[in-house]
Amino acid sequence: MGVLAAVAAAALALAGCYSPSVRDCTVSCSSPGDCASGQVCGSDGLCAAPEVAGRCRQLVDAGVHGTRPPADPMRDAGIDGPDATATVVLHVQITGKGAVFVDGLGACSSKDPQRGDCLFDVAPGVSQIVHAIPIASDQPFAMWTSMTCGDQGARCEFTPVADTTIVARFVHSGIHSDGR
Numbered sequence: 001m002g003v004l005a006a007v008a009a010a011a012l013a014l015a016g017c018y019s020p021s022v023r024d025c026t027v028s029c030s031s032p033g034d035c036a037s038g039q040v041c042g043s044d045g046l047c048a049a050p051e052v053a054g055r056c057r058q059l060v061d062a063g064v065h066g067t068r069p070p071a072d073p074m075r076d077a078g079i080d081g082p083d084a085t086a087t088v089v090l091h092v093q094i095t096g097k098g099a100v101f102v103d104g105l106g107a108c109s110s111k112d113p114q115r116g117d118c119l120f121d122v123a124p125g126v127s128q129i130v131h132a133i134p135i136a137s138d139q140p141f142a143m144w145t146s147m148t149c150g151d152q153g154a155r156c157e158f159t160p161v162a163d164t165t166i167v168a169r170f171v172h173s174g175i176h177s178d179g180r
Contacts, residue, residue, distance in 0.1 A: 090128065100133070102129075
């Protein structure tokens with residue numbers, strides 16, 4: 001009986017050390033009550049620490065491909081409401097000095113604050129048109145270095161059905177200011 005008491009005491013001691021936690025940006029929410037202690041419901045509909053709330057889709061998650069957490073929770077409007085509309089992520093990256101305009105959604109620039117790394121939520125199965133535009137006269141658009149758009153010119157049209165990355169490359173033209 002002494003062994004059983006010792007095991008029970010050890011189990012109780014270890015149980016006091018267990019403290020479950022919820023990772024930021026992995027639980028969807030519609031009010032602060034939906035989130036774990038120490039988290040708030042951000043404007044992006046994801047629970048996170050106050051200093052992160054509302055920016056979950058912009059943050060870089062080290063060690064994971066892409067710039068968002070591996071979980072992509074969908075917000076549910078409630079029992080008597082329709083489910084939230086599904087979206088996929090269009091990840092735009094830029095090398096060199098340039099911009100990519102996503103028709104109807106906005107632009108991604110190699111300048112601050114975006115620094116050539118942007119995310120757009122788009123509807124799956126809907127055609128998207130993007131335009132690569134140079135912003136420095138000595139760095140014209142060279143090519144798309146991603147599989148998507150890789151065989152197209154500065155104007156690219158594609159239809160994403162899952163998260164999609166496009167990469168626009170702008171390179172020095174080799175002309176110096178003295179004309180050489």
